[in-house]
Amino acid sequence: MAEPLLRLRGVSKSFGGLAAVQDVSLDVPAGSISALIGPNGAGKTTLFALVSGFIRPDRGTVAFDGQDITGRPPYMNARRGMTRTFQIVQPFAAQTVRENIAVGAHLHCADRHTALAQADAVARRLGLAPQLDKPAGDLTVAGRKRLELARALATQPRLLLLDEVLAGLNPQEVAEMIPVVRDIAAGGVTVLMIEHVMQAVMHLAAHVWVLAQGQLIAEGSASQVTQDPRVIEAYLGHGAAQRLGRLAAAAREAAA
Known part of the structure; x- marks a missing residue:
């Protein structure tokens, strides 16, 4: 089996005695779209911060492309991909939409002209080409x-790592974003997404982990x-599972 692109082993983090993330282990295969779901306050965004280096875990390890990056600063992780x-x-x-995108391009490109050209190419890919000269502050929620x-x-x-990139969008906007994310993955980028919009999770994610109260409780x-x-x-x-089970059983009996 190929080495996963991202591997977490026993990652834990507490804040003032509150265990935000507890003993999380998971493997994200290269080339996949995976999702991390769970109720509000489950620790999903904290886990992203631990993975990307914004927070250092109390225990456990984070490996990216086979290399231990536990606690490594975000800028170093960004340079590695x-x-x-x-x-x-x-x-x-x-700043304009073009200039905003160029900020990202400058990670690997010192030349402003080239960074702006790369920004144009990315904008076309994401359907933002008509907005390139517009101030970013004038964009709609979907545009932002x-x-x-x-x-x-x-x-x-x-x-x-996509942290609720679909939050705040209406159903049509969500439907329009699903092929955008799928196209990014098809271009060779591995995607791990935190998402509450289950329509998107069902359409995109090959594997899902469920986090609740800082712990992984299910996957598949x-x-x-x-x-x-x-x-x-x-x-x-x-008791919700039992209640739903009884309702489903009653519905089946009524239909029989």
Whole structure:
């Protein structure tokens, strides 16, 4: 079996006695689209921060492309090919869309003219070409989400960590973004996404991990984990799995 592009072993982090992430281990294969889901406050974004180097774990290891990067600063991880997006999109509002994307391109390109040319190419790929000369602050929510993705893609990542890139979008906008993410993966970028929009998870993710109260409670395909009683309980509360089971049984009897 090939070495996973990203490997976590026993990663844990506490804040003031609160265990935000507890003993998380997972392998992300190169070339895959995977998802990390779970209720609010489950520790998903903290785990991304631990992986990308914004926070150092108390215990455990993070390996990227076979090399231990535990606690390595984000800029070093970005140079090696790991880039993340953020839940709250904060573009340089007064700069144009082109200039914002070029910020990402400058990671590997010192020349401004070349960085701007790369920004144009990334914008065309993500459907932002008509917006290139517009101030980033004038974009819609959907436009800002695409810009966040474009800035990350301009760094030429091998692993892209997407933190709720679909949050705040309406159903049509979500449907339009799904092929964009799929195209990024088809271009050779491994994608690990935190996502609450299950429509997107079902369409995109080959493998899903479920985090609740800082612990992994289930993994498998999207259809498998959404039927797991532990996952149902984590989202809907104690006893929810049994209640849903009784409702399903009653519906089957009524239909018989």
